[in-house]
Amino acid sequence: MTEIFSGDDAVLPFAVEALDMRGRIARLGPALDTILTRHAYPAPVAKLLGEAAALCVLLGTTLKDEGRFQLQTRTDGVVDLLVVDFDAPDRLRAFARFDAKKLAALAEGDREHLLGRGHLAFTVEQGGENARYQGIAPVEAGSLEQAALSYFTQSEQIPSFVRLAVGQVVTPQGSQWRAGGLLAQFLPSSPERQRMADFHPGDAPEGHVVPEFSEDDSWTEARLLAATVEDHELLDPGLSSADLAWRLFNERGVTVFTARTLRQACRCSDARIEEMLRNFTQAERDDMVHDGRITVTCEFCSTKRVYDPADFKV
Numbered sequence: 001m002t003e004i005f006s007g008d009d010a011v012l013p014f015a016v017e018a019l020d021m022r023g024r025i026a027r028l029g030p031a032l033d034t035i036l037t038r039h040a041y042p043a044p045v046a047k048l049l050g051e052a053a054a055l056c057v058l059l060g061t062t063l064k065d066e067g068r069f070q071l072q073t074r075t076d077g078v079v080d081l082l083v084v085d086f087d088a089p090d091r092l093r094a095f096a097r098f099d100a101k102k103l104a105a106l107a108e109g110d111r112e113h114l115l116g117r118g119h120l121a122f123t124v125e126q127g128g129e130n131a132r133y134q135g136i137a138p139v140e141a142g143s144l145e146q147a148a149l150s151y152f153t154q155s156e157q158i159p160s161f162v163r164l165a166v167g168q169v170v171t172p173q174g175s176q177w178r179a180g181g182l183l184a185q186f187l188p189s190s191p192e193r194q195r196m197a198d199f200h201p202g203d204a205p206e207g208h209v210v211p212e213f214s215e216d217d218s219w220t221e222a223r224l225l226a227a228t229v230e231d232h233e234l235l236d237p238g239l240s241s242a243d244l245a246w247r248l249f250n251e252r253g254v255t256v257f258t259a260r261t262l263r264q265a266c267r268c269s270d271a272r273i274e275e276m277l278r279n280f281t282q283a284e285r286d287d288m289v290h291d292g293r294i295t296v297t298c299e300f301c302s303t304k305r306v307y308d309p310a311d312f313k314v
Contacts, residue, residue, distance in 0.1 A: 007027065007029075007240060007241075008027055008028070008029030008030060008031075008178075008237065009027070009028055009029055009030060009031045009032075009261060009262050009263060010026075010027060010241065010259040010260060010261045010262065011024050011025070011026045011027075011057050011058060011061040011259060011260045011262070012024065012025045012026075012027075012241035012242060012245065012256055012257070012259040013256070013257040013258075013259075013260075014245045014249075014254055014255060014256045014257065015254070015255050015257075016222060016249045016252050016253065016254050016255075017253065017255065018218075018252045018253055019186075019218045019219070019221055019222040019252055020186060020187060020188035020189075020218050020219075020222075021184055021185065021186055021187070021218075021219070021222040022184075022185050022187050023182065023183055023184040023185065023226070023245075024058050024061070024181075024182075024183045025180070025181070025182055025234075025241040025244060025245060026054050026057050026058045026061075026179070026180060026181040026182075026183075027178075027179075027180050027234070027241055028050070028053060028054055028057070028178060028179040028180070029176070029178050029237065030176075030264075031092055031262060031263055031264040032050055032053055032177050032178065032179050032264075033176045033177040033178070034264045035049070035053070035092075035093070035094050035095075035264055036049065036050065036177045037177070038301065038302050039095065039096075039302060041096060041098075042098075042100075042103060043168075044103070044114055045079055045096050045098050045103070045114065046166075046177060047166045047167075048079055048082065048096065048114055048115065048144075048166075049082060049084075049094055049095070049096040050166035050177060050178075050179040051144050051145075051164040051165075051166050051179065051181075052071055052073070052082045052084045052094065052096075052144060053084050053092065053094050053179060054164050054165075054166070054179040054180060054181035055071060055084075055144055055148055055162070055164060055181060056069065056070075056071040056084035056085075056086050056092075056094075057086055057092060057181075057262060058162075058181045058183045059071075059122065059183075060086030060088070061086070061088075061260040061262070063086075063088040063089075063124075063126065064088060064089070065088060065089050066088050066089075066126070066127040067087075067088045067124065067125055067126040067127045067130075068085065068086070068087050068088070068123075068124075068125045068127075069085075069086045069088075069122070069123070069124055069125075070083065070084065070085050070086075070121075070122070070123040070125075071083070071084040071120070071121070071122055072084075072120075072121045072123070073115060073118060073119070073120050073121075073139060073144075073147075074118045074119060074121075075115045075116040075117055075118025075119070075139050076116040076117055076118055077113075077114050077115040077116025077117070077118070078098055078099050078102045078103050078106065078114040078116070079096055079097070079098040079114040079115060080097060080098070080099070080116075080118075081096065081097035082094075082095075082096050082097075083095055083096075083300075085267070085300075086262070087265075087267065089260070090260070090261060090262045090263055090265075091262070091263065091264075091265040091266075091267070092262050092263065092264055092265070093264065093265065093266045093267065093300040093301065094300065095299045095300050098114070115139055115143070115144070116139075117138075117139060117140055118138075118139045119136050119137065119138055119139055120136070120137045120138075120139050120144070120147040120148070120151065121134055121135070121136045121137075122134065122135045122136075122151065135151055135155045135156075136151075136155075137150045137151035137154065137155065138150060144164060145162045145163065145164055148160075148162045149161075149162055152185070158185050158186065158187070159185065159186040159215075159216075159219050159223070160183065160184065160185045160186075161182070161183070161184040161185075161222075161223050161226045161227065162181070162182070162183055163181065163182045163226070163227075163229055163231075163234065164179070164180070164181045164234075165179065165180045165181070165231035165232075165234040165235055166178070166179045166180075166235075167179075167231070167235050169235065169237060178235045178237065179234075179235070180231075180233075180234025180235050181234065182226060182229050182234065184222060184223070184226040186216065186218070186219040186222060186223075188216070188218070221252075225248055225249055225251075225252070226248065228248060229244070229248060233247070241256075241259065242256050266298060266300045266301035266303070267300075268298040268300065268301060268303060270305065273296050273305055274307075276296075277294065277296070277307065277312055278312060282313070285309060285312055286309070288309075289309050292309070293306050293307065293308065293309070294306070294307040294308075294309055294312075295307075
């Protein structure tokens with residue numbers, strides 16, 4: 001078993017050929033810590049955004065050298081908006097919007113359920129002439145893991161397992177945020193073996209017989225092995241992704257491939273912001289003026305840029 005890199009801020013693809021399973025392990029360290037501490041998010045919000053970031057890179061790193069993968073949630077919860085962008089080949093950025101008053105009013109035990117109900121959207125833009133694709137799944141139990149599984153089950157029809165973990169570890173430099181994620185999917189060569197259980201027929205006529213569904217034995221074994229992963233294993237900076245894959249699946253033989261490294265980086269720039277301002281009408285720009293200046297702050301990286309309105313006069 002060999003690998004090129006499987007440390008922090010990387011996603012490691014792997015395969016268990018004997019079980020027709022493909023998977024990916026994500027480990028986020030400094031990149032995630034920069035994103036979360038820059039905004040000084042309360043711990044429950046930071047944890048949720050960390051989960052979203054781990055899920056996004058598990059999926060987004062399937063893009064090769066160009067393209068964009070975005071994960072976004074919109075719900076009626078305390079955290080009503082999560083946005084995570086992965087720009088291939090390696091740039092990650094993210095932010096969360098939440099109601100601070102509602103969060104403060106929640107009992108400690110209720111802070112694990114901040115999403116509420118709404119939807120989770122995955123958007124893929126592969127660049128060039130490739131079409132833009134979007135997939136949507138409901139957020140009902142307040143869990144990103146469950147929403148992702150719902151998406152794979154209903155939209156992609158791929159038997160899947162997802163585990164996400166976020167936490168803080170103490171280092172010589174202080175407390176730092178980390179996140180980990182595991183995605184396992186059953187991808188046999190035979191479409192029939194990949195078949196999912198049918199949805200319940202609902203209001204079918206009385207006497208309608210629901211066909212029995214038998215899950216493929218290989219996927220049952222793969223799913224149970226994947227489910228043995230513990231949160232602390234996904235977060236342990238001393239346990240590499242390759243060693244974790246070996247720990248989980250070595251009895252069946254596991255192959256790891258070249259890891260994809262990533263970094264925290266925003267898409268905003270002076271040129272982009274100036275172009276955006278020039279695209280507004282003069283009246284719209286006039287409304288942006290406060291204390292004689294136009295101030296633009298990026299929601300993702302919190303960079304503040306200040307402009308003289310006179311520079312944009314037509």
